[in-house]
Amino acid sequence: MKPPAPMSREAALRIHRTMVRIRLFETRVEELFKAGKLPGFVHTYLGQEAIAAGVCETLQSDDYITSTHRGHGHAIAKGIELDGIMAELYGKETGTCRGRGGSMHVADFSKGMLGANGIVAGGLGIAAGAALSARLRRTGQVVVAFFGDGGINKGTFHEALNFAAVQRLAVVYVCENNQYAQFTSRTRTTSVDDLSVRAGAYGIPGWTVDGNDAGAIHETTLRAVERARSGMGPTLLNMETYRLGGHYVGDAEVYRKAAEVDRHRLKDPLDRWERTLVGEKWITEEQRAGLWEQARSEVSDAVRFAEESPLPGGETALEAVFTGG
Amino acid sequence: MKPPAPMSREAALRIHRTMVRIRLFETRVEELFKAGKLPGFVHTYLGQEAIAAGVCETLQSDDYITSTHRGHGHAIAKGIELDGIMAELYGKETGTCRGRGGSMHVADFSKGMLGANGIVAGGLGIAAGAALSARLRRTGQVVVAFFGDGGINKGTFHEALNFAAVQRLAVVYVCENNQYAQFTSRTRTTSVDDLSVRAGAYGIPGWTVDGNDAGAIHETTLRAVERARSGMGPTLLNMETYRLGGHYVGDAEVYRKAAEVDRHRLKDPLDRWERTLVGEKWITEEQRAGLWEQARSEVSDAVRFAEESPLPGGETALEAVFTGG
Amino acid sequence: MSARAVRRMSFGQATVDAMRLAMREDERVFVLGEDISWGGNFGQFRGLVDEFGPERVIDMPISEAIIMAVAVGASVTGLRPVASMSFVEFTLGAMDEIVNQASKFRYMFGGQVSVPLVLRASDGILRSSAGQHSSSLEGLFTHLPGLKVVAPSNPADAKGLLRSAISDDDPVVYLENKRITAKRGPTPTGDHSVPLGSALIRRTGSDLTIVTYSAMVREAETACRRLAPRGIEAELIDLRSLVPLDLETVVGSVRKTGRVIIAHEAWEFGGFGAELAASITSHAFNRLRSAPVRVGAAQAPIPFSPPLERAVVPGAEEIVEAAERLMKP
Amino acid sequence: MSARAVRRMSFGQATVDAMRLAMREDERVFVLGEDISWGGNFGQFRGLVDEFGPERVIDMPISEAIIMAVAVGASVTGLRPVASMSFVEFTLGAMDEIVNQASKFRYMFGGQVSVPLVLRASDGILRSSAGQHSSSLEGLFTHLPGLKVVAPSNPADAKGLLRSAISDDDPVVYLENKRITAKRGPTPTGDHSVPLGSALIRRTGSDLTIVTYSAMVREAETACRRLAPRGIEAELIDLRSLVPLDLETVVGSVRKTGRVIIAHEAWEFGGFGAELAASITSHAFNRLRSAPVRVGAAQAPIPFSPPLERAVVPGAEEIVEAAERLMKP
Numbered sequence A, B: 001m002k003p004p005a006p007m008s009r010e011a012a013l014r015i016h017r018t019m020v021r022i023r024l025f026e027t028r029v030e031e032l033f034k035a036g037k038l039p040g041f042v043h044t045y046l047g048q049e050a051i052a053a054g055v056c057e058t059l060q061s062d063d064y065i066t067s068t069h070r071g072h073g074h075a076i077a078k079g080i081e082l083d084g085i086m087a088e089l090y091g092k093e094t095g096t097c098r099g100r101g102g103s104m105h106v107a108d109f110s111k112g113m114l115g116a117n118g119i120v121a122g123g124l125g126i127a128a129g130a131a132l133s134a135r136l137r138r139t140g141q142v143v144v145a146f147f148g149d150g151g152i153n154k155g156t157f158h159e160a161l162n163f164a165a166v167q168r169l170a171v172v173y174v175c176e177n178n179q180y181a182q183f184t185s186r187t188r189t190t191s192v193d194d195l196s197v198r199a200g201a202y203g204i205p206g207w208t209v210d211g212n213d214a215g216a217i218h219e220t221t222l223r224a225v226e227r228a229r230s231g232m233g234p235t236l237l238n239m240e241t242y243r244l245g246g247h248y249v250g251d252a253e254v255y256r257k258a259a260e261v262d263r264h265r266l267k268d269p270l271d272r273w274e275r276t277l278v279g280e281k282w283i284t285e286e287q288r289a290g291l292w293e294q295a296r297s298e299v300s301d302a303v304r305f306a307e308e309s310p311l312p313g314g315e316t317a318l319e320a321v322f323t324g325g
Numbered sequence C, D: 001m002s003a004r005a006v007r008r009m010s011f012g013q014a015t016v017d018a019m020r021l022a023m024r025e026d027e028r029v030f031v032l033g034e035d036i037s038w039g040g041n042f043g044q045f046r047g048l049v050d051e052f053g054p055e056r057v058i059d060m061p062i063s064e065a066i067i068m069a070v071a072v073g074a075s076v077t078g079l080r081p082v083a084s085m086s087f088v089e090f091t092l093g094a095m096d097e098i099v100n101q102a103s104k105f106r107y108m109f110g111g112q113v114s115v116p117l118v119l120r121a122s123d124g125i126l127r128s129s130a131g132q133h134s135s136s137l138e139g140l141f142t143h144l145p146g147l148k149v150v151a152p153s154n155p156a157d158a159k160g161l162l163r164s165a166i167s168d169d170d171p172v173v174y175l176e177n178k179r180i181t182a183k184r185g186p187t188p189t190g191d192h193s194v195p196l197g198s199a200l201i202r203r204t205g206s207d208l209t210i211v212t213y214s215a216m217v218r219e220a221e222t223a224c225r226r227l228a229p230r231g232i233e234a235e236l237i238d239l240r241s242l243v244p245l246d247l248e249t250v251v252g253s254v255r256k257t258g259r260v261i262i263a264h265e266a267w268e269f270g271g272f273g274a275e276l277a278a279s280i281t282s283h284a285f286n287r288l289r290s291a292p293v294r295v296g297a298a299q300a301p302i303p304f305s306p307p308l309e310r311a312v313v314p315g316a317e318e319i320v321e322a323a324e325r326l327m328k329p
């Protein structure tokens, strides 16, 4: 295939802005959770920002994504306003799901975000269904299914990739290979080290990408999305990254050494992307600082919005079980 | 690995005897079903005899197999007496499962036959469990999991092979690739043509074998069984064969041309093995005829046994739901 | 053709009829399942591929989980899938998709999306299909919020309820009993729908009420015919739809007769009949002359051998016995 | 150490205790599940890997179907696996293995083999875990022949029932409610078992009977304390084991009090409470002063937001209200 055009400065800056917004949103969520402001439990996206940002930059607004229990980053990258996401985490009526879903179920179908999912690998088949739907409706939409290195061992991965390959569906399967599934290292539960080889079982391309390099992520995903849109079928992308936070906020992380985490902090995808932008002279220090400042205030606004929003009334608890009900 | 020793005449003849017994048993079952003598429905093993016979010849009597809805051949090859199998098909109290299971659930745990299974790919994980059990009990037993080309698209295939590979379990996964799943051609539902490539997704060997060549089956399986027994882990064997009968007895077979079936009859694994035996001068015409004669009478005895056996009494219907119950 | 015209056809044909009408009327309706372009295991899809082609009649790999997941993904993006699970036991391989996804999506996502899909599955016993091909699992589906469940007893209702299920905006589990799939009955040849949630009084009587659905309706009819000459007039209610449930019709009848038999092919213990018995008791307690009687399968997997299968799964005979016990002074 | 010695420990610790005793006593017992060498999601396996090593404490891939299938394969070949499913909703990804395989093997194969395995799963609500991590699914398991089901309410029973479940020769679904897993209570430090199928009368009373189990027992105890001053003396029955069910104790109490409230955290519609209400009615009809009252979750997926979660899932308050309604002349 012809190599895609080099990334434009605009695209590079949009990716940067998305990464910063995710970083600040999740950092704030961590604080809020520790302060006891958020019900339930939260899984943050810290350290994986380049993936959601780089991947979603390749998508059109009506394209679809399916997400995971670690979905805040995907939701932000797909264009859901911070207000609605934050309010959902607070369980407020103004949340994307009216507070019914919470952190693990943030969704906005109008934005093509088909839902975070509390079931590991739960989105892989749903993505195939959305792609089949796009074909039958002749819309040319592409679907990206995000999932983790732990999810790749779930039977649904196999059923979904086989079906998507048989039907040459427009799906890009993006494995966010952050080395851990909860407390367990990938190497102890997975029979192959390079997860991209699993594409071979379906006769589709499987590419390994540095999941902390926004540029590489964008370029590789662009190829996969072009394949998908042009009817060439699904691609499996293995994006090697690292989960900088615990599995959930509050995780004691007894299963890994602090030194290991520190080593990976040096490869922080956001620092790295900013070095690239500065090196390319695509952004000045003032612009960078301004962007962070702006994102910081967006996050604060979202927190204020969430805190000032009303909780749902118990009397509404049985609404929306069924349509019209 | 060192090539296994060439097959002994005794082994060759045992394989032949097993194939003949399966062929005659299944042919008789077909007649009996059409004559309305058997309840339920039956899936015959006609055309695949070389696989059960060649594979089980490599096993020790205490090794395990898991089977499928098409399990009569596996049961016979693993050494279950024809009487018990036939009586089970008749739903008689003297059947291997006291008539509780029928054709799709023939089992004899004392013979290491862990059950035919009415759920496609239902045996793949059970086989892994049996292999794990053999390891914990330090018995050195090997497990063979038979399944079909349709079963390879089931999520349990993926979960089982990944786990077996991670644990280096002593399992041999034998895919009886008979080209059809019920009425649907393999090529329409499966994303790869050579099913053995799916082994690559688990970092284990995957070998394709001519499933109508008893000699090749025996030799290849022997390698896989040796790997398993010596702790080298699982192997995936793709045995290309053809289902000569319908999916079940009574299948109108609208989905394939008679000419296609006839083409495959020319490759009948039993004729082929007998030509080999005669060529090798391992068997004379009288011996061959004698063997068929003997097998024929064994099958007739089994039918008589089954017909003369009593049906279970309705008052026993609630026995054995629970142990001791 | 007038919607009044009626022809005798099988339950299976009636469902094909409903599918055809829905697919002609609405481009968004499509079908997916194993072997369905060959008609499916019970002919419930026969001929559809010829009219609508492989794009809308999709033969799936043996991957039940993905059949359901694809249906969910398609339904939340604008289509109306009908997913075939063939034998109802195979839904057990797709329970995560049915329960954690399909049934919860609308609620969990705050009502922003509907999941208009139909899951067709064949249940019940048919000539000794044994433990993994004979169960009736409505007791599982009816317990789970977000799922609607229907179980027609005859070709006309089979057609009418499938029409309604496909046009309904929520996930509907459509249960078709194997034993009656080939049975023929008068069926409207034109368009025909039966609303979800409306039970039908098939026979009126004053002595006791029999509440049932699916294949057991035929057994109950036989039972009623046997009871009449013995002076026992039973009122027979065919629920047709289990969720939503037409409790009003049921309770109304029981308040009249004071006695009720609840019959289904599924296991009695913890089955849907338990819910019926419990609700009836709480709504008609002061009118009940005796406790509701349940007639269901004994608590064992369904055995293969005919005498055992018959011993586990009840029929007309058991309903008659229950009625006579109930009427004993 | 005498079996009488008692120490306060959490429900979770008590289960670890039971596991340790079983694994020391019987080489055939082993544990498999996700992340269990790290103690599992609720500490229910903490420390086991240190004593018994990775060969008997197996961290599994995220492959629920295979966790169960491996347990089945191991159990029919001489071992006694304890399979962890973490949240009970994940069992939905292993339903084929639980139902079509584990529950049916013994019967389907004519009694030639037993399936001595334990499936441990955490159910119930815990601080807004939302729709896919808050359900109680005993209503599904209790309906299926071949499965035993237990649901302890306190550390002592947690230990005693787990001991019995592991030494039982049949598949046992062991349900541990998340809300009480961290709760502490007096627990025998030595060996201790509670037989399956024996309910416990936790409080005697003459006005009405409350039948419940698992986390709802604590709510019922609170309810009893609030009712007493209002002159309502409730008898409280903790079932502990749902299958086998100690119906005798339940019916005995209801025949005495004439009134019964059945309470569980699971959805009321089609839940296990329906079976209890139906059986109680048929066994104590002539002693019942009013219909059995069920207190269970409203028919919606469990919502995330605290006020909604509280509105859907009942507690002591709802039991008190039900009791007062029941006692109204």
Ligand SMILES: Cc1ncc(C[n+]2csc(CCOP(=O)(O)OP(=O)(O)O)c2C)c(N)n1
Binding pocket: A069, A070, A118, A119, A120, A147, A148, A149, A150, A151, A152, A178, A180, A181, A182, A243, A247, D034, D062, D064, D086, D090, D093
């Ligand atoms: C079917 C299922 N099994 C188990 C869990 C519990 N669980 C939640 S997250 C998780 C680990 C997922 O690992 P991975 O897929 O790598 O995603 P990550 O958390 O690393 O982003 C597990 C086991 C679940 N939610 N769903």
Ligand SMILES: Cc1ncc(C[n+]2csc(CCOP(=O)(O)OP(=O)(O)O)c2C)c(N)n1
Binding pocket: B069, B070, B118, B119, B120, B147, B148, B149, B150, B151, B152, B178, B180, B181, B182, B243, B247, C034, C062, C064, C086, C090, C093
């Ligand atoms: C989980 C499940 N899905 C569907 C079926 C229905 N079914 C029975 S046999 C069969 C085809 C199996 O094909 P294959 O695995 O190739 O075995 P073969 O019949 O060719 O020996 C199907 C779909 C089933 N028994 N189990």
Ligand SMILES: [Mg+2]
Binding pocket: A148, A149, A150, A176, A177, A178, A179, A180, A181, A182
């Ligand atoms: Mg991970």
Ligand SMILES: [Mg+2]
Binding pocket: B148, B149, B150, B176, B177, B178, B179, B180, B181, B182
């Ligand atoms: Mg096949």
